[in-house]
Structures are given as C-alpha cells and as structure tokens.
Amino acid sequence: MNLPPETDFLRRIRSFVKREGRLTPGQDAALKTGWPVYGLSTEKVLDLKAVFSNDQPITLEIGFGNGESLATMAEANPERNFIGIEVHRPGVGHLLRLIQEKELRNIRLFDTDAIDVLQLAIADHSLDCVQLFFPDPWHKKRHHKRRIVQTAFLDLIHSKLQPGGCFHAATDWQPYAEHILDTLNAHPGFINNPTDGYSKRPENRPLTKFENRGLRLGHGVWDMIFRAR
Numbered sequence: 001m002n003l004p005p006e007t008d009f010l011r012r013i014r015s016f017v018k019r020e021g022r023l024t025p026g027q028d029a030a031l032k033t034g035w036p037v038y039g040l041s042t043e044k045v046l047d048l049k050a051v052f053s054n055d056q057p058i059t060l061e062i063g064f065g066n067g068e069s070l071a072t073m074a075e076a077n078p079e080r081n082f083i084g085i086e087v088h089r090p091g092v093g094h095l096l097r098l099i100q101e102k103e104l105r106n107i108r109l110f111d112t113d114a115i116d117v118l119q120l121a122i123a124d125h126s127l128d129c130v131q132l133f134f135p136d137p138w139h140k141k142r143h144h145k146r147r148i149v150q151t152a153f154l155d156l157i158h159s160k161l162q163p164g165g166c167f168h169a170a171t172d173w174q175p176y177a178e179h180i181l182d183t184l185n186a187h188p189g190f191i192n193n194p195t196d197g198y199s200k201r202p203e204n205r206p207l208t209k210f211e212n213r214g215l216r217l218g219h220g221v222w223d224m225i226f227r228a229r
C-alpha cells in the first residue's frame with residue numbers, strides 16, 4: 001500500500017522510543033492497581049466525555065517523564081481533564097502512584113507512542129490543549145529528521161485541537177527552540193500567542209526538578225504557545 005508522504009513520516013518517526021526500566025516496588029504496585037483504572041488503549045477512538053464522565057476541557061501531554069508536573073497541574077485544575085502519554089514504565093508507575101496518593105480523578109494515561117495515540121484514539125477537534133515539554137532534541141544534524149516537531153506532526157496536532165485550542169511546547173535546547181518556532185510560525189493552522197517570538201513560562205507550567213537544575217546552571221528554557229486557527 002502506498003502511503004501519503006506525511007502519513008509515512010508519522011509512522012516512521014518515534015521521538016519517544018519504548019523504554020523499559022527497573023521498577024521500584026511502589027511503582028510496580030501502582031501499575032498493577034492503577035493501570036486498570038486510569039490506563040487507556042488505542043484500540044478505538046475514545047469517547048472522552050464518557051472516559052471522564054464529564055465534558056470539561058482536555059489537556060493532552062506528550063512525554064510526561066516522571067509525571068510530577070502533570071500531577072501538579074491536574075491537582076491544581078480540577079475543572080480540567082488531563083491525558084498523559086509516556087512510554088517509560090517507571091515514569092508511568094511513578095505518576096500512577098501520585099494519582100492514587102492525591103486521589104486525582106481528572107487524569108488518564110497512555111503508555112504507547114504519541115503518534116499512535118493521536119491517530120487511533122483521539123477524535124478530531126476534541127482537545128483544548130496539547131503540551132510537549134522537553135522532547136528529545138536529537139542534537140546531531142544527521143538526526144534532525146527524527147525530531148517530532150515537523151510540519152506533518154503539527155498537521156496532526158491541529159486536527160485534534162478545537163478552534164482556538166493551544167499547542168504549548170518547551171525546550172532547553174536553543175537550536176531546537178528555533179526550529180520549533182520557525183516550524184510553527186510557518187504553519188497556516190497556528191497563530192503565535194501573544195507575539196511573534198517566545199512566550200514567558202506561564203504559571204500553569206510547573207518547574208520540573210530537571211529544569212530547576214538547569215536554571216541553576218544558567219541554562220535557558222524557551223516556551224512557545226500557539227493557538228489553532
């Protein structure tokens with residue numbers, strides 16, 4: 001079967017490679033007890049109103065790491081629903097443990113690749129916000145084609161956002177920030193919010209331990225917030 005170039009690109013790109021890791025006893029227990037309650041699959045397009053038993057706006061985060069910041073956002077914004085995607089099992093287990101400890105009800109998780117989730121499980125125009133924080137920058141020039149933020153990826157994100165919905169990206173690697181900003185500015189479906197350049201970190205994006213460590217070392221962080229036309 002011949003695939004359109006953009007579809008072939010999305011099937012080939014894997015910014016978040018499936019990674020296993022050593023689980024702590026707490027993470028293992030949280031996976032066993034929490035995943036049946038909070039885990040989602042890509043078997044079909046989901047009815048998100050039924051998943052959350054409400055029609056609150058939905059934020060989807062791609063690559064939530066250990067889940068600390070996503071749990072903080074979900075706890076601070078009970079009027080909003082959150083979907084997290086992460087392929088690193090210890091990170092998934094850690095977030096499930098936080099969800100159980102905080103008794104959060106407004107968060108659900110995927111443990112598979114973000115492209116598959118968006119293509120197979122998320123209905124068009126169903127999301128209020130998509131977050132992509134600190135994706136792999138693929139530093140070497142020959143690997144730049146593996147960067148997840150490309151025009152075809154933005155096409156997919158745009159199709160899942162409601163009109164006026166937000167795409168929020170952040171990176172601590174300036175060359176990748178420049179690439180993301182240029183790619184977003186060139187996309188007809190997005191408009192920079194509120195300027196033509198980078199955005200100040202909004203209060204609703206918590207600082208991670210990794211980011212705090214980098215800031216202490218003098219590293220920069222660049223936020224880009226765009227709205228879907």
